[in-house]
Amino acid sequence: MLIKSIFTNSTGILTSRILGFIRDLLTASILGANIYSDIFFVAFKLPNLFRRIFAEGAFTQAFIPAYAKSKHKIRFSSVVFLQLFGFLIILSLLVSMFSHLVAKAIAVGFDQETIDLAAPLFAINFYYLPMIFVVTFMSALLQYKNHFATTAYSTALLNLTMIGGLLIAQDMEKYEITFYLSYGVLAGGVLQILVHLYAIKRLNLLKIFHFKKHAKKEENKFYKNFMSATVGSSTTHISAFLDTWLASFLMSGSISYLYYGNRVFQLPLALFAIATSIALFPMIARSIKNKDENKALNLMRKSSLILFGLLSIATLIGIVFDEFIISLLFERGAFTAQDTANTALILTMYLIGLIPFGVAKIFSLWLYAKEQQFLAAKISMKSLAWNIVFSLALIEPYGAAGLAFASTLSGFILFYLTIKEFGFRKFKELLIK
Known part of the structure; x- marks a missing residue:
């Protein structure tokens, strides 16, 4: 069951990444690199960032353990869905009403004319957020029932609808193309909702949408854990923003x-570590809820050994063939052989931390399943703090490669702190069992 679920998630992620790469190639070819591509990417970045921090990781980490332990699952899930969906709809309406102010706040460097062009795109794209929350909510329920295929493969639908929008609008004006791309985003959200509704209906879970009064004790605990999980999930994105900001002080091309x-480093992390954690988390949460910690520990041991092997192979291949990989993917047009060499060095610096980042993700599930989201958030914040220290120490002597290695060192800190809270003795027993 575990290996099958990991394989399902991995192939779904790989399918989505391939289609995403095709989408990026078509976007570059049809829309080009200009003010119109800039305003679309900025408009799409805001809901996409919220999706990554708020809807996907944080919600699932807080919801599944709370749902597993709830004595009134239908009432609990119904009220959580209604409250958060209502909040996101209101937020989307506010963004739509004040889209010029939002665009001005996000795209600080844009002049007034560009803000006027971007504002309608902000209004359209932000409605993807409540849609993807509905998808995330249903996917959490499906994951609890050990059904992963629908969510794994439905992520490709967004890329397909955006590709469709590009192909339909390819001969139109550039600004008009951005609207087709934006409506493609919404179409992808609708299709994702529909396929999840079909899966929910097949598993007889539609009754979760019966909205009834609910005792607030379970709900309040969920929101407390949800906020902590949101803080923990945001550290990765804060780290990426800080790296970009620091790299802006380095030689031209460092940010790129x-x-x-x-981007290359994230592929094995997603294919193996994230796919494994998605499959493993509901199983661990259910085992802990049933007070069967031995089963949960056996699942973690099995998955961490599998993951360690996969990440070791990926690390070795990535470091040995770093220049070949970067050259194959990017070395064309304005991307020179020197750019390949510089990017390959940075890829190697990132890959050194692939194993600690990946394995830490598995053992952090223990904390989430025990509803210790606040503790997990503290660990993430400490890792972020060390990342900043390492970045400031390494940026001057080693440039962009130093920033990448600082991220890797923070991954080892994250691994150490996570295992410390999990228990060194328990971890040792898992290794020698």
């Missing part, structure tokens, strides 16, 4: 080298 190197 970090971006491309991190």
Whole structure:
């Protein structure tokens, strides 16, 4: 069951990444790199950032353990859905009403004419957030029932609808293309909702949408854990923002080298670590809820050994063939052989931390399943603090490569602190069992 679930998530992620790469190639070819591509990417970045921090990781980490322990699952899930969906709809309406102010606040460097162009796109794209929350809510329920295929493969639908929007609008004016892309985003959200509704209906889970009064004790605990999980999930994005900001003080191209190197690094992390954690988390949460910690520990041991092997192979291949990989993916047009060499060095610096980042993700699930989201958030914040210290220490002598290695060192700190809270003795027993 575990290996099958990991494989399902991995293939779904890989399918989505391939389609995403095709989407990026088409966007570059049809829309180009200009003010119109800039305003679309900025408009889409805001709901996408909220999705990554708020809707996906943080919600699932807080919801599944609370749902597993709830004595009134239908009432609990119904009221959480209604409250958060209502909040996001109101937020989307406010963004739509004040889209010029939002655009001005997010895109500080844009002049007034560009703000006027961007504002309608902000209004359209932000409605993707409540849609993806509905998808995330239903996918959490499906994960609890050990059904992963729908969510794993539905992520490709967004890329398909955006590709469709590009192909339909390819001969139109550039600004008009951005609207087709934006409506493609919303179409992807609708399709994701529909396929999840079908899966929910097949598993007889539609009754979760019966909105009834609910005792606030479970709800309040969920929101407390949800806020902590949101803080913990945001540290990765804060770290990426700080790296970009610091790299802006370095030689031209440093930001791009970090971006491309991190994109390649994220692929094995997503294919193996994230896919494994998605499959493993509901199983651990259910075992802990049933007071069967031995089963949970056996699942963690099995998955961490599998993950360690996969990440070790990925690390070795990535470091040995770093220049070949970067050259194959990016070395064309204005991207020179020197750019390949610089990006390959950064990829190697990132890959040294692939194993600690990946394995730490598995053992952090223990904290989330025990509803210790605040403790997990503290660990993430400490790791972020050390990342800042390492970045400031390494940026001057080593440049962008130093920033990448600072991220890797913070990954080892994250691993150490996570295992410390999990228990060194318990971790040792898992290794020699």
